[in-house]
Amino acid sequence: MxxxxxxxxxxxxxxxxxxxxxxxxxxxxxxxxxxxxxxxxxxxxxxxxxxxxxxxxxxxxxxxxxxxxxxxxxxxxxxxxxxxxxxxxxxxxxxxxxxxxxxxxxxxxxxxxxxxxxxxxxxxxxxxxxxxxxxxWDVEDDLARLIGDVPAHTIATGARRAVDALRRFVGERSGKAGGSAGAE
Known part of the structure; x- marks a missing residue:
């Protein structure tokens, strides 16, 4: 929310x-x-x-x-x-x-x-x-029909990495809610 x-x-x-x-x-x-x-x-x-x-x-x-x-x-x-x-x-x-x-x-x-x-x-x-x-939804399969297997796999791999990074970022932000940064 x-x-x-x-x-x-x-x-x-x-x-x-x-x-x-x-x-x-x-x-x-x-x-x-x-x-x-x-x-x-x-x-x-x-x-x-x-x-x-x-x-x-x-x-x-x-x-x-x-x-x-x-x-x-x-x-x-x-x-x-x-x-x-x-x-x-x-x-x-x-x-x-x-x-x-x-x-x-x-x-x-x-x-x-x-x-x-x-x-x-x-x-x-x-x-x-x-x-x-x-x-x-198998996005990679649908994309492969349009542009071929190798480019579709490359794009899908990049997209998965971006989504994973975004998930980690969202998870870190959710975990820090209410917390404070540690002293150095």
């Missing part, structure tokens, strides 16, 4: 004000939702076990919420996701409780899952939790 003394509190406040006043048009929201579903399905297709698990949940609707972002997903017979039809009642609601985008980024770089309030069907929640824990 971003605290009032955090250097990001100003940016967090700005994000809140702008986000609450500037809503994209409905067509843009629908397009973003469709692109999100396409991306999620691309990732799911790389994991056959995930598709098998979603096939068993066919027709079930889950609602995802974070701040002013909401999306209703339905599991398809192919073991993928689609946007739920208008008016579909969700059997599961997942609400991200961290309001700050910077708090979410900090948690992600620390390797933590964001806090989520879960309401609804326990079985569907267990399947969603399995997906979150086990399905990962």
């Amino acid at each position: 971003v605290t009032p003394s955090s250097p990001f509190s100003f940016l967090d406040d700005l994000f809140n004000r702008v986000g609450s006043r500037m809503q994209p048009p409905d067509w843009a929201i629908r397009e973003i939702q469709h692109r999100t579903v396409l991306f999620l399905n691309h990732v799911l297709q790389q994991e056959p076990e995930a598709q098998q698990r979603l096939m068993r949940q066919q027709g079930r609707v889950a609602l995802f919420q974070w701040r002013f972002v909401t999306m209703k997903f339905v599991a398809t017979p192919a073991g993928l996701l689609d946007l739920a039809p208008e008016g579909a009642e969700p059997e599961l609601t997942l609400s991200v409780t961290e309001e700050s985008p910077f708090g979410l980024a900090r948690a992600a770089f620390s390797g933590e899952k964001p806090a989520v309030r879960i309401e609804g069907d326990v079985q569907l929640a267990a399947e969603v939790n399995w997906l979150v824990d086990h399905v990962r």
Whole structure:
């Protein structure tokens, strides 16, 4: 969470004000939702076990919420996701409780899952939790299709090193909160 003394509190406040006043048009929201579903399905297709698990949940609707972002997903017979039809009642609601985008980024770089309030069907929640824990986007594989194996591996290795350094930095900053520097 971003605290009032955090250097990001100003940016967090700005994000809140702008986000609450500037809503994209409905067509843009629908397009973003469709692109999100396409991306999620691309990732799911790389994991056959995930598709098998979603096939068993066919027709079930889950609602995802974070701040002013909401999306209703339905599991398809192919073991993928689609946007739920208008008016579909969700059997599961997942609400991200961290309001700050910077708090979410900090948690992600620390390797933590964001806090989520879960309401609804326990079985569907267990399947969603399995997906979150086990399905990962293979960025390097997708990049290799575009630029070749060696350059993709080089870029992915550099990106992993940068992320690891950022995680260590975030971890050090989190560990120093409330502490003081040692005397020399």
